[in-house]
Amino acid sequence: MKNLIIKLIALVSLFGSLAIDMPSAMAQESDANILNIINPTVSNGIQIGDVLNRTIVIEVNTPYQISKTALPMKGEVRNGIELTDITVNSSDKTKKNIVSIALRYQVFASAAKPVVMQLPKEEFTLTGGDKALSIKVPAWNFWFSPLVAEGITNAKENLQPQYKPTLIDVSAHHARFWVSLALFITGLLGLVYINADKRWLPFMNGAFAQAHRSLKKLPSNQTSEKKALAHMHHAFNNLHGKNLFANDVEQFLAAHPKFSILKTDITTFFAQSNASLFGNKHKESEQFMSGLIALSKRLRDCERGV
Amino acid sequence: MHIATTDVQLADWRSHALKLENEVKKVIVGQDKAIRLMNIAIFARGHVLLEGGVGVGKTTLLQSIARCIGGAYERIEGTVDLMPNDLIYHTYLAEDGRPKIDEGPLLRAGENLSVFFFNEINRARPQVHALMLRVMAERHISAFKKEYRLPHMVVFADRNQVEKNETFEIPSAARDRFMMEIPIDIPADRELRKSLMFDVKYQHAENLTKQVESNVLQFDQLNDFSDILQTHIKSSNALEEYALDLWESTQNPEKFGIKLDSVDVNRLIHTGASPRGMGMLLKAARVNAWLMNRDSLYPEDIHAVFHELIAHRLVFNSMYENRRTVLARELTTQILSTVAVPSQSNSAQAKAA
Known part of the structure; x- marks a missing residue:
């Protein structure tokens, strides 16, 4: 019985807190909505130096607009992920603006074995209206892969070729080279044989x-x-x-x-x-x-x- | 003018000499080399020893040549009982029944004697050899209380080395008096042999000899012309050096690297060629140069007469004497093949320079 009473009290508290937050959430939904988040297509095998792009499309009611001064700082590094570029494009309409935010990250983390990393969650502040609104973009997880296996003592043995250069077919040149060389040597020997005085042939x-x-x-x-x-x-x-x-x-x-x-x-x-x-x-x-x-x-x- | 006269003389005598050869070749076949050598001996004023088997034509050859030379021709047969006085005189009973003495074959013709033929000289005793050798060297002899001069005489002798019974070996000193020993071999050519067998003209030696033109040469002028000829032919320093090397090689063949099969060359030679022999060699070589229409001696002139001039002069150690004919031929051939001209020492010096 006692447990039942405790459960009921917890349930009532939860619903109570939801009732308090509800107006703000409803306001956000109405004035600024995330239409689409385009994450990188591959979420595994990401290695150091790889570039990951993420695009967020937001619908914002007028007079709200993205605060340019509150955008994430370019060059900021969080948990080994650097934001290398950020581009904001907005299409102005009478009632609603469509804002496209392109984020460009580059991985500078290192690990001895595959680990889960994430593009950090971002928050974009909206200004221009009566209320203080913001758009929160959740983090995006991916598997980070190390360049070499864990515990190696000789990295050279584990090096893997990345991109093979395109080979030019030189077999014809080789053939011409060897034939020319053979003719040259034969001619040289012939000249020596004819003109030389010593006995070595x-x-x-x-x-x-x-x-x-x-x-x-x-x-x-x-x-x-x-x-x-x-x-x-x-x-x-x-x-x-x-x-x-x-x-x-x-x-x-x-x-x-x-x-x-x-x-x-x-x-x-x-x-x-x-x-x-x-x-x-x-x-x-x-x-x-x-x-x-x-x-x-x-x-x-x-x-x-x- | 004098030079022109000499040139004319040389050319004139050369034509006669070549005519002699051609005349003899008409009746003697397959002996061209022997005929040339005898021609050389005639103009070098040397005596000749013919060596060959029986019936090879030695006598016919000599008679033919004697006929060409002109002058008187005498001959004597070597026998074991021949004595020196048989050459000087002979005795007989005259018609009146009294014994008479006449001059022998050596004196009979006096100064007109141009050819004296001693047949089978090795059958005669050493006493006879001694007389002959003296006459050959001095060309005069005293008999009947006067001196007989034989200035134009050349001696042609022959010997048969195959048959040894009742023969006397001619000592080396005696052999040295002969300018040449000429081998007369049976012709190797089959056609010539056939001709000798089936051509009836070769059956009568006397008739054959008569076909040869007589007196092609003027025998009593040969000595004088020989002197002119010998003076005319010159020899270069290189050739003189070569002749000296040849001489030395007859004395020390091992020094020139000469080798003979189955013979120890170091022990072969007892005595090499004599100074007289080498003088005769050059004399004969000059005649050959003249016959070849040259006024300089070439090595080929020496080669033409080398064997015939040198072989019979070599004295071998006794262990090799019984093979002397073969070994002498082999040695002279090796000498000519080995002793170089210009000498290889000159070549080496040139190379070192």
């Missing part, structure tokens, strides 16, 4: 390559002629495996057919060599030496097969 630094190298270093005079001829004969002898004389040219060419295209030159060389070394018939040294150098180069090329 097959058939290089043969007898005539050595002779050619020695001949190039000799000055053009009568003493050098003898040395040049000695180098050339040395090269022929080396290649032939024994001494080569004018009478043996045919035998030499039979053993080394790749020199056959220079048969006339070789025969002429031996005749000139005999005349110079043993016949004391000298030609003009410069011309003679240049001829020998040219011949040694041709023989070297033949030797290399180029």
Whole structure:
């Protein structure tokens, strides 16, 4: 019985308080009403730095209007949510104004695990009328997600790519690059092979390559002629495996057919060599030496097969 | 004027020399090299030893050449009982029944003797060799209380090295008197062999020799012309160095890196070529240069006569003597293949510079 009496007293008190507040609420409903609240479409997976927009549409009877001086402060941070922008648009009509308030928030909170956060409740003061009215906009809850999982020791392992850059197809360029590189290297090797003096590729630094190298270093005079001829004969002898004389040219060419295209030159060389070394018939040294150098180069090329 | 005369002489004699070769080649086939070498020996005024088997045409070759040279031709057969006096005189009973003495084959023609042919010289005794060698060197001999001069004589001798019975080895000093030892081989060409077998003209050696034109050369002018020829042909310093290297290589072949199969080269040579031999080598080489219409010596001139000039002069150690024919040929070939001209030391010096 006692409990019943207590319940009745509580119920009467509640209805009493409702009866006291009723006129104010009724006045608000009549002079300013919330027509629509447009909240963000996604309420989970919100992370630090995300921007959330909220639009409130209010219908206000004249002469009431939104107090511009009482608007929430731009830049205010509440529980890690910063109000970064606020825009108020109103359409004036004879009896009622439609006011659209656009709120722009940005999340600067941090948490080690997903938590429920909220865009804060707002209150807009109405002025211009006899009564002091205000519009209260409730808070809006959302799930805040941390960038990394809780308790990680190495953040790098948990990094997740956000936006992959759009890749350009470079396969054609690659193909062209490799082909060009291969051609360049082949050409370079070819040039080196033809012109180099040292022996680091097959058939290089043969007898005539050595002779050619020695001949190039000799000055053009009568003493050098003898040395040049000695180098050339040395090269022929080396290649032939024994001494080569004018009478043996045919035998030499039979053993080394790749020199056959220079048969006339070789025969002429031996005749000139005999005349110079043993016949004391000298030609003009410069011309003679240049001829020998040219011949040694041709023989070297033949030797290399180029 | 003098130079022009010499040039004319040289050209004139060259045409005669080449004609001699061509005449002999008409009757002797497959022996072109031997004919050229004998031609060289004639103009170098050297004696020749022919070496070859039986029936290869040595005698016919010599008779043909003797006919071309002109002058008197004498021959003697080497036998085991031949004595030196058989060359100088012979005795016989004259028609009156009294013994008579006449000059032997060496003296019979006197200064007109141009060719003396000693057949199978290795069958004769060393005493005969000694006489012949003296005459070959001095070209005169005293007999019948007077001196016989043989200024135009060249000796052609032959020997058969295959048959050893009743033969006497010619000592090295005797071999050295011969300018050349020329091998006469059977022609390798099948057509030539066929010709020698089936062509009846080769069956009569005497008739064959008669086909050769006689007196192509003037035998009594050969000595003088030889002097002109030898003076005319010049040799360069490079060639002289080469000839010296060749000489040294006959004495110390190992120094030039010369190697022979199955022979220890260090122990092969007892004595290399003699100064006389090298002098003869250059003399013969100059003739070859002249025949090739040159006035300078080339290495090829030396090569043309090297084996025939040097091989019989080499003295091998006794363990190799019985293989001397083969080894001498191999050694001279290796020398020419190995000793370089211009010398490789020059080439190395040039490279170092």
